[in-house]
Amino acid sequence: MVNSIPMGHAQFAGRFCRKCLYSSLSVKDMIRFVKMVDPDYDIYKRSGYPQDHPIPNQDAATRIVSDIIHDGYYIDFVELLIEVDRSGYMGRRYELRGLDDVVGDIIQAGFSYDKTTKQFFENQRERISRNWGRLVDGNERQMAVLRLDIAGNSILVKENPRNCIEKAYGDLRTIVTKAVVSRLGRLWSWEGDGALGAFMLGNYNRMTVLAGMEILNEMFLYNRTANPLNSELKIRLSAHSGPVVYYNNEAECLKADTIKKAVTLESKAAVPNSLVISESLAVTCEQILLNIFSTEKNSPSGKYRSYQICQEKL
Secondary structure (H helix, E strand, O other): OOOOOOOOOOOOOOHHHHHHHHHHOOHHHHHHHHHHHOOOOOHHHHHOOOOOOOOOHHHHHHHHHHHHHHHOOHHHHHHHHHHHHHHOEOOEOOOOOOHHHHHHHHHHOOEEEEOOOOEEEEOOOOOOOOOOOOOOOOOEEEEEEEEEEEOOHHHHHHHOOHHHHHHHHHHHHHHHHHHHHOOOOEEEEEOOOEEEEEEOOOOHHHHHHHHHHHHHHHHHHHHHHOOOOOOOOOEEEEEEEEEEEOOOOHHHHOOOHHHHHHHHHHHHHOOOOEEEEEHHHHOOOOHHHHOOOOOOEOOOOOOEEEEEOOOOOO
8 A cells, every 4th residue: 555645753752762761771871862763852952951950860761752753753763773782882782671672662653673774664564654754844855866757748648649659658757766766765756757765774776776877777668668758758867865855745845956967967967778877876886786887977066977778789
């Protein structure tokens, strides 16, 4: 089941987390750890306690949990607590009593925990939220975005029957959605001739590149086996990474400079049936993956590398 309604952290009561904090940590440690996920957090401003006034453990725990649920950092905070419990922090061991209940509460809400990435993921068999079930309005995160545009859209629409256009574009959307969602990405926008996917979890830069490559390869086969149009359905793809502020409103999300850069890169650097990746994304990729791409090139929108699908001439 796909649920596009942003959930944020409203589904979490945080009762187990409050108890875990005040029974296991000093106020100083609580503040230290919450600032690791939200560097601007100030418990004195949020609680109203004077700066030099001691805050009781239970009051601090209640205030912190309430704030991070409201601000969209609850899951990030619990991920940090899991790592602190397992590995300690700065050489000190911590035993966080009741942490299993905290984790169980998140899993009960429809998430699973991956020990490799040390992150919680939505159970995608139950729900696929555009905010990954964890972001709220105004959250800024590092993300990678994948921009897609249909080349020659107006000509295709003019020269093909409407039912053929709807069939081909529907098939394209299915291919794109599968490539994005299977790599923990979210399809944030789908216009008549363009789409935008966003990636934030796991090795999101690599996931974005692989999703773009899969889309190109699937479309190469589709054009030769199932395309109902009278000409090839060609697409241009671009990928870029950087900070993105999440908003429940789709139009507001698309105003991010990182997304605008991806759109510009697609329109200025990509040719039909190609994927271009920005310099900032390329530097995070393994060499074995970069070897599939061209050497670095220049464009008005910056440096990039390209991957192109073409049929060898006999």
